[in-house]
Amino acid sequence: MNPYLRNPKLKPGRFRLGDRVRVPFGRVHIEGEIVEDFGNIGVGGRRLYYVRIKPDEWNEMLLLRGEDDLEAIAS
Numbered sequence: 193m194n195p196y197l198r199n200p201k202l203k204p205g206r207f208r209l210g211d212r213v214r215v216p217f218g219r220v221h222i223e224g225e226i227v228e229d230f231g232n233i234g235v236g237g238r239r240l241y242y243v244r245i246k247p248d249e250w251n252e253m254l255l256l257r258g259e260d261d262l263e264a265i266a267s
Contacts, residue, residue, distance in 0.1 A: 207239075207241060211226045211264065215262060215263075221263070224255070228241065229241055239259045
C-alpha cells in the first residue's frame with residue numbers, strides 16, 4: 193500500500209518507494225528495496241522505512257530501518 197495515498201499531506205523523504213538501498217547488516221552491507229514509508233518519526237525529521245532484503249532466492253525478510261541507516265545505491 194502506498195502511504196502517500198493514505199495521507200496526501202505527507203511529504204516524501206529522501207528515499208522513494210521502490211528505491212534500491214544499501215543496508216548495514218552486521219559487518220557487511222546488503223542491498224534491498226524500500227517497500228513502505230512510515231513517515232517522520234520525531235522532531236529531527238527522520239523517517240522510518242520497511243526495506244525488503246533478498247540475500248538469496250530461498251530467503252526473503254523485511255527490515256524496519258531509519259533513514260540514517262540507509263545508503264542510496266545506483267539502480
